Amino acid sequence: MSDDDRSVTPYIEWNPRPLALSGETLQLSVEEAIFTALDRNRELRIQTLEPVKAGAFELIERGQFQPQLYGLFRASEEEVSENSRATGEQFSVTGSNAAGEIGVRQNLASGTNLEFSVEQSRSISSRTPEQQAARLGLSVTQSLLRGYGPAVNLASVRQAEVNTLASRYELRGYTEAFVAEVETAYWRYVLAREEITIFESSLELARRERDEIEERIEVGSLSETDGALVRGEVARRESALIDAKADLANQRYRLARLLNANLDGSLEFEIEASSNPSVEYEPLNEIGERIELALIKRPDLNEAKLRLEQDRLQTVVTKNGLLPRLDLFVTLGKTGYADTFLESFENITEDSYDVTAGLRFNQYIGNAPARGRDLIARTNREQAADAVLNHEQIVRLDVRLAANEVERARQQIEATAQIRQHLIETVKGERERLQVGSTTALQVAAAARDLLASRIQEVKALVSYRLALIDLYLAEGSLLERRGISIP
Numbered sequence: 001m002s003d004d005d006r007s008v009t010p011y012i013e014w015n016p017r018p019l020a021l022s023g024e025t026l027q028l029s030v031e032e033a034i035f036t037a038l039d040r041n042r043e044l045r046i047q048t049l050e051p052v053k054a055g056a057f058e059l060i061e062r063g064q065f066q067p068q069l070y071g072l073f074r075a076s077e078e079e080v081s082e083n084s085r086a087t088g089e090q091f092s093v094t095g096s097n098a099a100g101e102i103g104v105r106q107n108l109a110s111g112t113n114l115e116f117s118v119e120q121s122r123s124i125s126s127r128t129p130e131q132q133a134a135r136l137g138l139s140v141t142q143s144l145l146r147g148y149g150p151a152v153n154l155a156s157v158r159q160a161e162v163n164t165l166a167s168r169y170e171l172r173g174y175t176e177a178f179v180a181e182v183e184t185a186y187w188r189y190v191l192a193r194e195e196i197t198i199f200e201s202s203l204e205l206a207r208r209e210r211d212e213i214e215e216r217i218e219v220g221s222l223s224e225t226d227g228a229l230v231r232g233e234v235a236r237r238e239s240a241l242i243d244a245k246a247d248l249a250n251q252r253y254r255l256a257r258l259l260n261a262n263l264d265g266s267l268e269f270e271i272e273a274s275s276n277p278s279v280e281y282e283p284l285n286e287i288g289e290r291i292e293l294a295l296i297k298r299p300d301l302n303e304a305k306l307r308l309e310q311d312r313l314q315t316v317v318t319k320n321g322l323l324p325r326l327d328l329f330v331t332l333g334k335t336g337y338a339d340t341f342l343e344s345f346e347n348i349t350e351d352s353y354d355v356t357a358g359l360r361f362n363q364y365i366g367n368a369p370a371r372g373r374d375l376i377a378r379t380n381r382e383q384a385a386d387a388v389l390n391h392e393q394i395v396r397l398d399v400r401l402a403a404n405e406v407e408r409a410r411q412q413i414e415a416t417a418q419i420r421q422h423l424i425e426t427v428k429g430e431r432e433r434l435q436v437g438s439t440t441a442l443q444v445a446a447a448a449r450d451l452l453a454s455r456i457q458e459v460k461a462l463v464s465y466r467l468a469l470i471d472l473y474l475a476e477g478s479l480l481e482r483r484g485i486s487i488p
Helices: 030-040 042-047 049-061 153-219 222-259 287-298 300-321 341-349 368-434 441-476
Strands: 025-028 068-083 090-107 112-125 129-141 270-272 324-336 353-364
Touching: 025 030, 030 042, 030 153, 030 222, 042 153, 049 112, 049 153, 112 341, 153 222, 153 270, 153 300, 153 441, 222 270, 222 441, 287 300, 287 441, 300 368, 324 341, 324 441, 368 441
Parallel strands: 025 270
Antiparallel strands: 068 090, 090 112, 112 129, 129 324, 324 353
16 A cells, blocks of 8 residues: 555644524434534544544654665865975875765665665875776665564554554544434433423423412312412422523533534524434344444454554564674675766776675673563563453443343333323322312322423433433444444
């Protein structure tokens, strides 16, 4: 794969047009809320840049194997005094030297270093004629022990590639958690809105009952104690409605923050949630299949496996580092001499040449630093392997707990619906008995409170089932696919 293929699309600022101005109402389904948040949330935008940074480190590591062009020029001038061997007289000698060199060098994954150079030098002296020398040189150095082979030399590149892939799994995990957070915030906002609807209707009913009872008190069919009870019940429901409205505002702020509808950070707009919390029940018979899916899809587990691979690659490097440094080097050169620049290159084809070959050895006595690095790498690898096994156990537990919660929430929906139906009949009967004087306003109020609580619990059960499904899909690692979202 070429470097161009590995490039990552740079960050581009999104359209700053606000979706809802202050005081306006933004109507959203749960799907629209998810995709709006994915498109506009700043925290997610920040996180999407992490794979870009990881890909940049991959390019850096690959750069060490790219050809390198170099050049060198130097010049010197000197004046010295010498004694004549014939006469013993002292005289001055002046001279100047200039040399230039250009070449290309490259490190290969095999542990080979290649260098090709073209050199030219000129020497001028007051005692000797001008001399020009041109040289073509080739140098090859091959590591024979430490630094030998692609396995060790490409380890840093492979580690960078693994880190890039791990950063994508990290982004996937962050995105899954973010989608779950948005969806959870949406359903909690729906729950808060439904609670207000229930509280408002129950408050209206309580006020009507208060008015009816006060009329009966005036005609003497009920005592003043009954009036105090119903007035207290109205006040209690007004207090509950105040709390519900405050909770709705809090849930709206949380959802608006995730949506980032106004890029200036303003949260002063209304949200109308159009999705209904009712959902078709999902069978949970094949827990084993869900666990197998989680072991394949969970981004945190896949990231842990990649970190283990990084540690394995590091042990390849440190194990090779235990070997001594032994390099074979060969240098070949052809030189041409003349008194002009062009002729010096033309004379390279003559018999002048130079060949140098040898071995270079280097090793720390005791080699303690290398042994220490290898011990650390092997320990890290062992820790990472145990961490992966532990993570797999956690994944299995997460799926089972999430599935158990889904089943509990499903059963609670049926149970709370039955409770509500029974309490409707109970309240109806208590009110009829109150009409004939066979019960008290206190018993009617208690039955009405139970009915109100059951209606709230029924809505909470529906939303809890929705939230339990979200947690199950998170535990499986399948939430993004189920929401039609893909991360390359």
